[in-house]
Amino acid sequence: MEHFDTIVVGAGVAGLTAARLLARDGRRVAVLEARDRVGGRVWTDRTDGLVTDLGASWIHGVTDSPVAAAAAAFGMRTAEFTVGGYQPDSRPIAYHGPDGERLPDADAHRFAADIHDVDATLLDVVAASAPDASYRDVTEAALARQAWDAERVQRVREYLEHRSEEQYGAWIEDLAAHGLDDDSIDGDEVVFPEGYDRLPQQLAEGLDLRLEHVVSHVRWSADGVVVSTDRGSFAADTTVVTVPVGVLKSDDLVVEPPLPEPVAGALGRLEMNAFEKVFLRFPTRFWDDGVYAIRQQGPESRWWHSWYDLTSLHGTPTLLTFAAGPAARETRDWPEGLVVESVLAQLTRLYGDRVEQPTHVHRTDWQGDPFARGSYAYMTVGSSTADHDDLATPIGGVLHLAGEATWTDDPATVPAAMLSGHRAASNILGRDIPIDEVWSN
Ligand SMILES: Cc1cc2nc3c(=O)[nH]c(=O)nc-3n(C[C@H](O)[C@H](O)[C@H](O)COP(=O)(O)OP(=O)(O)OC[C@H]3O[C@@H](n4cnc5c(N)ncnc54)[C@H](O)[C@@H]3O)c2cc1C
Numbered sequence: 339m340e341h342f343d344t345i346v347v348g349a350g351v352a353g354l355t356a357a358r359l360l361a362r363d364g365r366r367v368a369v370l371e372a373r374d375r376v377g378g379r380v381w382t383d384r385t386d387g388l389v390t391d392l393g394a395s396w397i398h399g400v401t402d403s404p405v406a407a408a409a410a411a412f413g414m415r416t417a418e419f420t421v422g423g424y425q426p427d428s429r430p431i432a433y434h435g436p437d438g439e440r441l442p443d444a445d446a447h448r449f450a451a452d453i454h455d456v457d458a459t460l461l462d463v464v465a466a467s468a469p470d471a472s473y474r475d476v477t478e479a480a481l482a483r484q485a486w487d488a489e490r491v492q493r494v495r496e497y498l499e500h501r502s503e504e505q506y507g508a509w510i511e512d513l514a515a516h517g518l519d520d521d522s523i524d525g526d527e528v529v530f531p532e533g534y535d536r537l538p539q540q541l542a543e544g545l546d547l548r549l550e551h552v553v554s555h556v557r558w559s560a561d562g563v564v565v566s567t568d569r570g571s572f573a574a575d576t577t578v579v580t581v582p583v584g585v586l587k588s589d590d591l592v593v594e595p596p597l598p599e600p601v602a603g604a605l606g607r608l609e610m611n612a613f614e615k616v617f618l619r620f621p622t623r624f625w626d627d628g629v630y631a632i633r634q635q636g637p638e639s640r641w642w643h644s645w646y647d648l649t650s651l652h653g654t655p656t657l658l659t660f661a662a663g664p665a666a667r668e669t670r671d672w673p674e675g676l677v678v679e680s681v682l683a684q685l686t687r688l689y690g691d692r693v694e695q696p697t698h699v700h701r702t703d704w705q706g707d708p709f710a711r712g713s714y715a716y717m718t719v720g721s722s723t724a725d726h727d728d729l730a731t732p733i734g735g736v737l738h739l740a741g742e743a744t745w746t747d748d749p750a751t752v753p754a755a756m757l758s759g760h761r762a763a764s765n766i767l768g769r770d771i772p773i774d775e776v777w778s779n
Pocket of ligand 1: 347349350352353371373378393394397553554582585591613614615712713714740741742743750751753
């Protein structure tokens with residue numbers, strides 16, 4: 339059996355970061371990856387010469403972001419696109435009222451101001467919330483403190499439901515009260531016109547990568563680990579397991595002996611979400627000019643409420659919308675044509691007969707991906723923010739979990755994945771590694 343200093347399971351950003359830092363230190367490291375590519379949930383499609391990020395696309399705030407620093411060091415071109423964090427008014431947004439008509443600017447500003455007022459109230463309400471409170475509970479408490487009529491409350495309530503879905507892919511009653519605590523944006527948001535996958539590709543350079551190795555068992559003891567795959571077993575002194583929470587909770591990958599506390603409890607309280615991207619390419623750009631996004635309010639906005647104009651990035655008229663939370667679960671088995679019809683019905687409310695049939699549609703299926711089982715993890719009701727870091731508690735001195743779900747400060751992101759990989763490598767080496775070693779030569 340081949341023996342390594344460290345085996346890293348998973349070649350996403352977390353695993354590649356850990357492997358790169360350990361290899362730099364002279365350790366013998368192998369990365370076992372189930373897919374035939376690196377990057378995991380960072381995945382760029384290049385069909386027909388168009389660059390489409392099917393997984394992560396944004397850096398949600400470049401200030402002090404290790405991913406922004408790595409991208410700059412790797413020469414990755416970025417483009418500012420500051421609406422990714424479901425912000426109400428960071429950049430121009432065309433809001434349409436419940437009747438489908440575009441709101442006058444003054445009404446749109448008032449709506450955004452209402453959201454900011456509720457958010458200011460929410461800080462205290464969330465801080466004082468019971469351990470089993472949901473995001474619905476705290477947002478209702480915050481809304482109750484505003485002296486508004488029912489209509490005004492309902493518009494903001496819808497927005498808060500959509501934010502829970504678009505940010506965490508979870509229905510508002512299923513998300514913990516603290517589930518959006520770390521949802522802050524520091525600086526501009528940017529995307530990668532040439533594809534986010536350049537990041538994992540750069541991180542992977544020079545590593546001993548074993549692609550198409552599906553790990554089924556991780557057996558650990560004081561003596562080290564044995565990792566079994568469909569292509570044989572590998573031994574190591576230590577291992578970093580970076581598979582998504584959904585894989586870790588499934589029978590597809592078994593850890594023996596089972597994960598101890600506090601890791602097991604934390605894992606039980608985190609769940610994979612339902613969050614899919616729907617890209618629609620059109621012959622012409624029939625929607626509002628000069629805006630980053632289009633949003634609609636009212637009962638018709640339950641599923642399809644926000645569209646992002648990617649035309650300038652993709653060089654062809656393109657809208658991105660999300661099936662998030664209940665919409666993702668319910669449309670999961672729909673044929674593509676039905677999804678398109680459902681989305682176009684809403685766009686038609688806003689733009690009438692200017693709406694065209696798309697020439698090309700791309701819909702993701704992260705829920706059906708056996709190596710992801712959803713897009714990212716969310717905090718179920720009853721979980722606390724500490725569950726993220728608890729998940730990374732080193733086990734028996736030999737087993738380390740890393741990945742987006744193991745990072746408390748801004749989980750569910752690429753920076754969280756990178757920082758968690760950096761932490762796992764630091765724990766194994768027993769010293770603090772400067773973060774810039776991730777991207778320096
Ligand atoms: C649709 C979507 C949109 C997103 N948008 C953003 C965004 O805009 N900004 C942002 O910052 N983040 C975003 N994210 C989240 C971000 O992509 C993830 O947080 C991050 O990429 C996770 O990295 P990771 O290394 O923790 O996990 P992964 O990238 O999932 O890496 C884990 C690896 O383990 C492998 N693996 C799984 N099972 C096995 C097995 N049995 N054996 C061997 N290998 C296995 C997987 O194939 C994968 O390569 C988005 C994600 C999705 C899906």
